Amino acid sequence: MFTIYSVLRNGYAEAVVLDTEDTDNYVQAAYVAHRTQGILCMKRKHQLIDAQCLCSEAMSASVIPLHVLTGCDHNSGFYRASKKLTAERLEKSIEAQDLLAACGTQLPVTQDVISHLEQFVIRYVYKMQEFGRRKGCEMESSEEEKHCPTCA
Secondary structure (H helix, E strand, O other): OHHHHHHHHOOOOOEEEEEOOOHHHHHHHHHHHOOOOOEEEEEEOOEEEEHHHHOOHHHHOOHHHHHHHHOEOOEOOOOOOOHHHHHHHHHHOHHHHHHHHOOOOOOOOOHHHHHHHHHHHHHHHOOEOOOOOHHHEOOOOHHHHHHOOOOO
């Protein structure tokens, strides 16, 4: 993906087609497609998908931290937390996008960024208003509530 990013960033005029079914590559392609002038397509069975159509430009700024945080090839996701539902919540919230977009811009990670990530998990992964209080939990059904890490 680094090579593709470099080629597209340097003004390559032809379309680049990435033939993969790996979610990690789709996430990276969505990010790269919104930051280059070139055309990046994903081959899926018998069709080509423009990588810019995978998500909005605003969403692309936080799509990699979202993917890493909710589970990818190198780490697991959160217990009983849907990656798709978390992505939908992120897409609807500018605040959530800003919380994740700030992640990874500075190494080593500052305590402020860690606090932002904690707030993201509390508000958008588990959708709780207050961490650690059962009445603050907004889990949708009583069955899910039994599995909420702070309500159990």
